Amino acid sequence: MLTGERVRLREWRESDIAIVQEAASDPLIPLITTVPRLAGEAAARAFVRRQHDRLRSGEGYAFAIADHDDRAVGHIGLFRAGDARASVGYWIGPSQRRLGYAGDALATLTRWAVTREGIDRVELYVEPGNEGSWRVAERAGYEREGLLRAWKRIDGRPRDMYIYARLTESGRLSSGRV
Numbered sequence: 001m002l003t004g005e006r007v008r009l010r011e012w013r014e015s016d017i018a019i020v021q022e023a024a025s026d027p028l029i030p031l032i033t034t035v036p037r038l039a040g041e042a043a044a045r046a047f048v049r050r051q052h053d054r055l056r057s058g059e060g061y062a063f064a065i066a067d068h069d070d071r072a073v074g075h076i077g078l079f080r081a082g083d084a085r086a087s088v089g090y091w092i093g094p095s096q097r098r099l100g101y102a103g104d105a106l107a108t109l110t111r112w113a114v115t116r117e118g119i120d121r122v123e124l125y126v127e128p129g130n131e132g133s134w135r136v137a138e139r140a141g142y143e144r145e146g147l148l149r150a151w152k153r154i155d156g157r158p159r160d161m162y163i164y165a166r167l168t169e170s171g172r173l174s175s176g177r178v
């Protein structure tokens, strides 16, 4: 478990399915994550189980973002993206936005991620129009490195993505930017 100023990042629980169902009704989240669209209870429980599987399989770390009352408000995960790279993804349930949760969750996850052995950089990909997300990234010390044109198909259409990255200590040493 990781503790921030406003949030705690903890394991997903079956009792968290209300926020998964809320996220399932968001126009964007089901298109860019494994949250199923318009999830019933069984599908929301399956989402929770998948997060535990990701940890067991070594694919990455998936955390529920919980508020002061331990109520899940969103999701954040760190996944292996290559040799010594990791990537971050996150979402906040529509009713819980603009309360600083994503910003604190990303800052908290990043503080932990940059201390992990064998990771030189942590990346995230954001559509240019998703201002909330790139503000969250910049606030957590990620730098915009460029625009990847037609990087990913979302909803059947090629989309441009900003790539953001934050170097870990080993990454900064090797790139000469100490």
Ligand SMILES: CC(C)(COP(=O)(O)OP(=O)(O)OC[C@H]1O[C@@H](n2cnc3c(N)ncnc32)[C@H](O)[C@@H]1OP(=O)(O)O)[C@@H](O)C(=O)NCCC(=O)NCCS
Binding pocket: 028, 029, 032, 090, 091, 092, 093, 096, 097, 098, 099, 100, 101, 102, 103, 104, 125, 126, 127, 130, 131, 132, 133, 135, 136, 139
């Ligand atoms: C993007 C998202 C995670 C932001 O979560 P949030 O908890 O509302 O963000 P925060 O409250 O921590 O806000 C962080 C900053 O972004 C700004 N912000 C948040 N949403 C914004 C929006 N829609 N438009 C402009 N700015 C926004 C806040 O004002 C704040 O700015 P500040 O740091 O200058 O004070 C949330 O809107 C979401 O889940 N969207 C759908 C899924 C998604 O886009 N995931 C990211 C994919 S790359």
